[in-house]
Amino acid sequence: MGLQDQKTSEIKRLLKSFAFASSGLMNVFRHERNFQIHCILMVLAIAAGFILEISFMEWYMVIGSIAAVLSLELMNTAIERTVDLVTDEMRPLAKAAKDAAAGSVFVAAIAAFFIGVLIFTPKIIEFL
């Protein structure tokens, strides 16, 4: 295989990976209510960021929080589905795995909430 062919197949592989990742994202968005709620909150936070003109530093925090919550929600769904694939019986380890995954989303969501409160509350008070 020539160098040009290798480059083309690398690009094709990369595009395929993006397609799989987008399809996973859309699948979770369609089926998981919590993910939909987090996406709505993301849109509201971004809109508030523009309206209240938050600083670059604050944008880093907001974007980081959004990415953490959405990524962990995706991983939580992946773990839930994997557990369901492995067993449809009620098993303590299955519960432990699902609850730990849910706990990770909870931790990120709580942190995101407090970051949001710290950034937006003074700006909202100033805005009013």
Ligand SMILES: Nc1ncnc2c1ncn2[C@@H]1O[C@H](COP(=O)(O)OP(=O)(O)OP(=O)(O)O)[C@@H](O)[C@H]1O
């Ligand atoms: N195979 C299983 N064995 C033991 N406990 C389970 C099992 N599957 C789910 N559970 C537990 O039952 C509860 C509900 O889990 P379930 O996966 O049905 O919904 P969920 O965690 O609310 O998430 P979602 O609504 O996104 O499906 C959780 O505490 C979970 O750990």
